[in-house]
Amino acid sequence: MSEDFFQGYKGIALELLKKFNVRVWGQAEIETTRGKFKGTILPRSENDDDTHIVLKIITGYNIGIDVDTVTNMIETGYKKANYKIPEKEFPYTEGLPKVKLIGTGGTIASRLDYRTGAVIPAFSPGELYGAVPELADICNLNTEKLFAVFSENMGPEQYKTLAIAIGKEIENGIDGIIIGHGTDTLHHTAAALTFMVQNSPIPIVLVGSQRSSDRPSSDAALNLMHAAYTAGHSDIAETMVCMFGPTSDEYGLLHSGVRVRKMHSSYRSTFRTIGNTPIASVTRNGVTPIKTTYAKRRNDRNVNILPYFEEKVAIIYYYPNMQPDMIDSLIENGYKGIVIAGTGLGHVNKPLYPAIERAAKKGIAIYMTVQTLWGYVHMFVYDTGRDLMAKGIVPAENMLPEVAYIKLGWALGQTNDLEKVKEIMLTPIKDEITKREPYNGYLLYQGGVPEVEEFIRQHHK
Template structure:
C-alpha cells in the first residue's frame, strides 16, 4: 500500500507521527484510506494520512496458515463427496499480526481442522476461488455451476460448497436455477472464523456433510439452527435469507419452514417439509445468465428517473422492491410503462420479509399490472433478481420471459402462503 508516496506492506511494523503524538504498531488492511495500526495493547487506531509521517521499523514474516496435514485414508465403505471452496469465513483464519480475517483454507485444510468429516464420507476437493462473498458476481456463479456439474458427472455422491455468508443466498438461488441435480448440493458457511471459541464452522460443516450423503437432493443451505450447538437447519436454496449481521442463527427460511433439521450430536436428519429426493431428477446444466439486471428498493419520494438510468445503461431487467403488496409511487407509472415498452422486464417484489406480492388489490397495483409489470409472488427479492438474470440468459422473448418468471422452477414460488 502507498502512504504519502511511500510503499508499505500489510503486517509491517511502522511508527506514525501525527499531531505531535507518536503511534507504533502493525499496519493493518484498510479500505477507508486511513492508516490503521494494531498497537501492542491490542487496540486499533485509525489515522488520516494527511499530516502524518510514517517511519518503517521492521517487516514481519507472513503467517503460516497451513495446518499440520493429516493423512486422509480412503474408507471404501463411505461415499465420495466433493468440497468446492469459494472462500468466506468458514475457510478463513484471523491473522493476529493485523487482526484481519483472510480466506486461506483449502478443502484439505478444512478436513484437517474438522477431522470428524472423514467419518461421514471420503472427499475430493477443489479450490474455485478464495474470495469474500461480496466479490461474487454472475460469472463466478457460472464457473461454480460448471464445476458442480462436472463433479456430479464424475460420480460425486454429493457436493459441499463453502461460501461467505453475506451473499450466500444469491449463490444458492443461482445454482438452484442453473443446475438440476440428482444429488445433494449443499452450501455452507460460518458466521465466525475457525479460531474463535464461538465459531460455528465445524458444526455447520459436519451437518452439511450429513446432508450431502442424504437423500435430500437439489440445492440447500445448511446453517446453525439455534443459539446452542445442537441443530442445524436445512433451507431450500431459493427460500433462505440472512436475517442477522452476526448471529450464528442468521439464516432462516422465508415464506416456508426449513426442509429439515440435523442433530449435531447424532447427525440424524429429521425431515419436516417437501423436498426433491436423490435420483428424482436427471443432471442438467443451464448456465447462461444475463447480468444486466438490477435490484431497486423503492422509498417514499424516490424519483422515477432511476428507471431511466438503468434503461439508458442498457440494463435488460429490473426487480423493484415495492412497499407492502408491491407498490411504488403512482407517479412512476409512465416511466415504468415506457421502460417495459422499450424492452425492459420489470418484476415486482416486496420489501416485507414474509407474505406475497398482490397487485390486484389497490388501483396502483392494477395500473402496474396493466403497464406490464410481472408479479414476483412470494419470491424473495434476491431470488427474483437471480431468476431474472437466469431467465434472460435462456430467452429474450417477452412472452417466454414472463412465462418462466411466473413458473415455479426450483421451489422459489409457493402458490399458497404457508407462514
C-alpha cells in the same frame, strides 16, 4: 529494530511499539490507564488507523487498545507466525461417501495457533483434516478451489462456472457436493444454482461461517461438519444452505436455495427460510426432515445444467419520493429486466408511472416483489396496483426480491420473448413461488421457541 517486526503499524502506534521494543507476534504485558492486559500483538492492515494496538488475549478474542491509554509495555516472549497448517493425510475409509468441497474464496475452516495468535486458513483435504478431524468420520473428502473472491464479488460468471463444475462432478460419480462461500451473498448463489442445476441426483450444500475460527463462538467447524453429513448421507437431493439453527449449537438447518435469506449482519443463526419452513435439521449424527416433500437422492447421474444469465438486470428498492430518473437511467443503459421491491402489497408512487410505461414500451421485463419479504404481491386490491399492472408490471407472487432478480437474469439469459420470460418466471422450479405460507413460519421464525410452537399446535384453528 526492523520494520518487518511491525506489520501494518504506522504513526503513533508504530512509535509506541518501537519505544517499548515490542514486536508483532510478541507476547506482551500492556499497562494502561484502564488496567493491565496480556496477550499476543497482532499485525494490522495498511488501511487501519494508527491509534490502536491489537492484542489477542487468552480467551481467544481480539481487543484494540487505545495508544493514548498505554503507560508501559513489556515483551515477555516471541514466536513468529507460521502461515501453514500442519497437514495430516486425509484417511480413505471404505464405505464412506465421496464428497467434493468446492471453494469460492475466503476461509472454509482455520486453526488458531495459540502460541502466535495467528489464524491459519485451511483448505486442502490434509489441512481440513488437521483443522476439523471429525470430517474423516463422515466422508471421504476431496477439494477444489474454483475462485478466490469475497462473496460480494460473486456474480453471473461465477454462477455459471460453478454450475458447470457441479455437472462434471455429478457425471464423475460424486456422492455429494459442498460449496464453501462467504455469507453475504450466499443466498444469491444458492438461488442461481437452484435454477442452473436442475434435477440433481445428489445433495448440493452451500455453507459458510458468520464468525472466524479464531473466535471461541465460531460456527465454522460445526457448519462444515453438518454440511459434510448432509452432502454425504442425506437423501435430500436439492440445492440447500446449511447454517446454524439455534444459538445453542444443538443443530443446523437446511434451507431451500430459493427461500433462504441472510437476516442479521453478525448473528450466527442469520440464515432464515422466508415464506416456508426449512427443509430439515441436521446434526453430526443425522438429518431430520421438517418438510414432508423434497427431491430424493437417486442412483443415476442425470442432471440438467442450464448456465444462462443476462447481466443487464437490476433490482430497485422503492423508497418514498423516488424519482423517475432511477428507471430512466436503466432504460438508457440498455437494461432488459427490472425487479422492483415495492411497499406493502406491491406499490410505488405515481411519479414513477411514466418511466415504467417507457420501460415497458422498450421491451423491458418488469416484475414486482414486496419489501416485507413475508407475504404475497397483491396488485388487485388497490387502484395503485391495478394501474401498475396496466402499465406492464408483472406480480411475482411471493418470490423474494433477490430470488426474483436471479431468476429474471436466468430467464432473460435464455430468451428475449417477454411471454416466454413470464412463463419461466411464474412457473416454480422449486419453492420460489408457493401456494401458501406455513401458519407458524412468520410467528416462530426458526431455531427457537418450542413452547410457543406447542401452544400454536394446540390452539390454532
